[in-house]
Amino acid sequence: MTNEEYIKAIDMRTSRRTYKARALDKSILEVLKNMVDAVNEASGLEFQLVEDGTPAFKIFSGRFSYIAVCGEDSEAARIKSGYWGESIVLQCVYHGLGTCWVSGTYDENKVYKAIDLPKKHRLYAVIVVGYVKDKLSAKEKLMYNATHKNNKPYQKMFEVCDKKLPPYYEYAMKLVEKAPSATNRRPVHFRYEDDIIKGYVDEPYSDKSLDFGIAQLHFQLGAAAKGIKGEWDNNGRFCTENAKVIKFPEAENDEKVNIQEDNENE
Template structure:
């Protein structure tokens, strides 16, 4: 997917809990499995695709699959689970699927019982994926109303700002506003001091770090849209990369005269 397509997916994404009464097509499942494999290999995580996720839920309806978002028991793994899990979500949304990040309204014990996770691995959340119904259900409308009464703007998430934010950062933070967050709490706090942009959450060893990872991905997508190529350091500082310049060296003429 292009960066523009990711932005399109961010704009259209809504959490869905009511799905059509049919499972994902086999070719769609194959693509999602491939994305899961790529994430696990590149990020050292332990995502698992589950074909039929209905036994693990009560308030969701219809037929749907899920991705178990799991990895090592560390702060970095928590953030990476959010970052890479959201990348899969956005790809699914762009291609017309309904998704929902879930951290509390599924049977976590049953997940652990059904899948053999080593003791040093943790299940941090699951992502439901299916063909969303054309209209929102009563449950979906009720949950949306309950969790979106106090939606934070990106200005509310900025803890310190000693000068005007660059336009690219302001735009990126607007995309952060549109990211999923447990009960819409948006726990990430941003700081812009002496030209350095950084972020953190109060309780890094909690599910807040899932939200943090999601926010970091949305921020990177936003800055790239404005021509800034950067990445988050291990200290959660956004580091801007210098544009690479191609150097063309004249070839020496080694042909015999």
């Protein structure tokens, strides 16, 4: 999918909890399986596809499959899971499927029984995937309204912002506002200092790191759409080729005078 198509999917996406009674076709399951394999190969994560997800969920209706989002017990693996999981979500949404990230309202024991979790790995969440009607059901509208009562604008996600955000980062942050997060809490703290964007969450060994990885992908897609190619590093910094900051070392007062004098003599 192109960058533009991913952004279209961001605008189309909302969490879906009412699915059609028809299970996913074999051909779709095969595509999902290939996506899961590709993600695992690229990232070292342990995502797994479960074809019939229905028994493990109460507040979701209809039939659906899910991807169990698993990996090592580290902050980095959780962030990566958010990032890669959301890339699957956006591809599904673009192709007309309904999705929902779930880390709370499911029967974990049933999921453990359905997957084959390697030792020392953790199940962080699942991504539900199924067929949906275009319009939200009454239950879905209720959930949406309840979780979107107090939307946090991106300005409130900034802890430090030492100058006005350039338009390309403003746009990227607008896409972060559209990122799913558990209970829509939008927990990532951002800082913009010395032309560099940095993010972090308070409890890195929780699903807040999934939220951070999801936000990272949305931000990266937004920046790329505005011509800023970059990647998030392991310290939560968005590193770009064209936003590198080269700073002169702090000059002593005397040296500053000398430089000025030299300039005047030229």
